[in-house]
Amino acid sequence: MSFSKEWDERYNANTNLSIWPWSDVVSYVMRYARPNTADCRVLELGCGAGANIPFFQNLGVQYYSIEGSISIVERLWERFPALKDRIVAGDFTADIPFPEQFDLIVDRSSLTHNTTSAIHGCLELVYQKLKPNGKFIGIDWFSTLHPDSKNGVPDEDIYTRRDYTHGQFAHVGRVHFSDKAHLLELFSKFEITIMEHKIIQREIPEAGLTLAVWNFVAVKPNPLRINIK
Template sequence: MGSHSASKARMQHTDDATLNYYREHAREVFERYEAVEQSSIAAHFLSSLQPNSRVIDVGAGSGRDLRKLMELGFDAYGAEPADELRQLAIDKHPQLKDRLFAGSLPGGLTTYRKYDAVVCSAVLMHIPPNQLFDAILALRDALNEQGRLLISIPATRPDIDENHRDHNGRLFSPVTPDQLKLLCKRLAFECIAEHINDDALGRSETTWHTLLFVRQ
């Protein structure tokens, strides 16, 4: 791929139909997330991230994980592409005002600083497969050397059709832990931990893989 084509690819954003769902159903999504005290990935924050790290939560949603990171003493920030969802989070939790900003993968994550860690929970499955490399590259570019990348992806999702979409039209690209580890290895990440978690929203048919990488 030439430099112009690569640049164009990096300017692409999250799947439009998926983003539109989160924008049009922002309040419903916000209230659903807020009803759960803690996400599955949050259980791994203290064991996975260095104390007092500067962390960015990519795909911050309602800001639930961002607030948890702040409560645990991390210098935490968040990026969320759905304007409506982001505004609801700031309105309900004013402490997020200067910490939650617009940003999406793969091409819309513009950061003006480097972070010690990136949290990316339930996001990568919404990225079209041909953009996944650029998405991981964007996450790597946001990290300091030896920075940590904590990712969760669905292990099982039985409600997906042959086009890899759910009944709401959201994209759920099939990404396995082995595929993710191979891709991250190409981008100089080492996988140092892996877990399987139940779904925080109580969906018995859905489980999650959580993987921890370190940038080499």
């Protein structure tokens, strides 16, 4: 089991409750995928408190999610009763329990709370569940340039850490950091069509604080595509 149970504790303590759509999710989805038909299926890995759900509902697409925290899932069922069968509690690194194939799979900072081996396993499931030419959009995948990549306790490999007691990652279990080579390796079966390294230098408050994340689009190649030269 890769899911860190600390997330359930965070939500029970009413912390980490982001409820507004993340701007990079909105801009990446609209710029690089633009799903807008009623038959378009979108899966979000780890919806958390549901910040991105109203955005996808607004697009009129079929929204699905797997989220590890049962307590936040129960709250989402109350808030979005129409999605009761489409938001399921589970570990997305172990199973994606929907029979459907997806046009778009989105992950904002969810797989990044798992080990490298679990991420590998999940991306294999993602690959199987995407339609040919289907897209995976990764937003806010923590960079090895993030100052916290040196904090916490080392876990499975150089990319995974855990047991933070201070800062952004306090009490959320595992945190996974990536560099470009690691992302290319993780997504070697996909075609990465855009990858951006977003580095923010805070000036006020905490001048000098660096926030560093990756945003990217990975496409499942279409085996029927013929390259005409």
